[in-house]
Amino acid sequence: MDSDSGSVCSRSSSPDLVVDDSAGSFFSNKMFQTYCRENREDNEAGQGRTERCSGGGKTKTRSEPNKDEVQDLRLKVNSRERKRMHDLNQAMDGLREVMPYAHGPSVRKLSKISTLLLARNYILMLSSSLEEMKKLVGDVYGGSAAVQSRTASHPAITPAAPAAHLSLHPLTHSLHSLVGSTPSAALQHHTTSTAAAPHSPPSASFLGFHAPVQGLLKDPLHLTSSYRHFPGMPCPCSLCQPLPTTTSTLHSLSMTK
DNA sequence: TAGGCCATCTGGTCCT
DNA sequence: AGGACCAGATGGCCTA
Numbered sequence: 001m002d003s004d005s006g007s008v009c010s011r012s013s014s015p016d017l018v019v020d021d022s023a024g025s026f027f028s029n030k031m032f033q034t035y036c037r038e039n040r041e042d043n044e045a046g047q048g049r050t051e052r053c054s055g056g057g058k059t060k061t062r063s064e065p066n067k068d069e070v071q072d073l074r075l076k077v078n079s080r081e082r083k084r085m086h087d088l089n090q091a092m093d094g095l096r097e098v099m100p101y102a103h104g105p106s107v108r109k110l111s112k113i114s115t116l117l118l119a120r121n122y123i124l125m126l127s128s129s130l131e132e133m134k135k136l137v138g139d140v141y142g143g144s145a146a147v148q149s150r151t152a153s154h155p156a157i158t159p160a161a162p163a164a165h166l167s168l169h170p171l172t173h174s175l176h177s178l179v180g181s182t183p184s185a186a187l188q189h190h191t192t193s194t195a196a197a198p199h200s201p202p203s204a205s206f207l208g209f210h211a212p213v214q215g216l217l218k219d220p221l222h223l224t225s226s227y228r229h230f231p232g233m234p235c236p237c238s239l240c241q242p243l244p245t246t247t248s249t250l251h252s253l254s255m256t257k
Numbered sequence: 258t259a260g261g262c263c264a265t266c267t268g269g270t271c272c273t
Numbered sequence: 274a275g276g277a278c279c280a281g282a283t284g285g286c287c288t289a
Binding site: 074077078081082085086088111112242 | 261262263264265266267268
Binding site for chain 1: 275277278
């Protein structure tokens with residue numbers, strides 16, 4: 001990897017090395033030098049190294065594969081592996097794009113491990129929010145007595161759209177209670193998040209246990225009135241905590257292999 | 258300078 | 274046999 005000529009603050013997941021599909025047309029400088037050195041050593045030492053190279057400990061028939069063939073094969077394999085990793089990185093970038101995290105030239109890219117951990121927590125939070133919404137909607141449509149009495153006193157509120165007039169505070173509270181919120185945690189949000197450096201991405205351990213999911217708190221739910229979430233910053237807000245695994249629908253979710 | 262993150266190479270293993 | 278996948282090793286870049 002010579003130079004990252006990508007964006008200013010984020011390392012490009014795909015190096016700027018031009019990978020040609022045709023095997024053999026690509027060499028990183030380092031590997032080329034290494035390869036040349038090894039070849040030279042091989043030539044000087046005569047033999048001994050080539051057998052050990054691809055056969056492990058096995059006693060391969062000493063039908064010594066042509067050095068060029070070995071080299072071509074090695075280059076092909078390397079190229080495939082490189083392509084595989086590039087594809088993986090592309091997928092990772094795709095995941096980053098949909099993550100509720102700040103994107104921009106001034107914000108450093110989430111690391112891979114952080115992306116995965118954040119994605120996991122994000123999914124858990126979305127699932128939980130969905131369940132909570134279902135409950136709330138069920139409450140509204142199920143226990144219609146309260147709704148009807150309210151609509152009688154406020155004719156402008158039609159039963160057709162009760163959910164639109166739901167106060168979002170219950171949702172906020174329910175979400176907070178769902179994740180074990182404490183007022184101190186909410187208070188902490190302001191101090192900690194504003195103190196965080198905008199260029200410092202969250203550490204993996206931080207995300208693992210205090211995953212920021214600011215996207216949930218953006219406009220759709222208008223939950224940011226009392227909790228300000230700053231893009232690109234780790235959020236200690238209780239809303240951003242990982243969900244307890246007691247959520248019934250989430251038991252099967254895990255990061256295990 | 259240490260530590261984190263990353264890309265790449267490489268050998269092994271498994272699958273088709 | 275060839276390809277995909279994986280994990281370890283290595284070295285570069287960047288930041289605190």
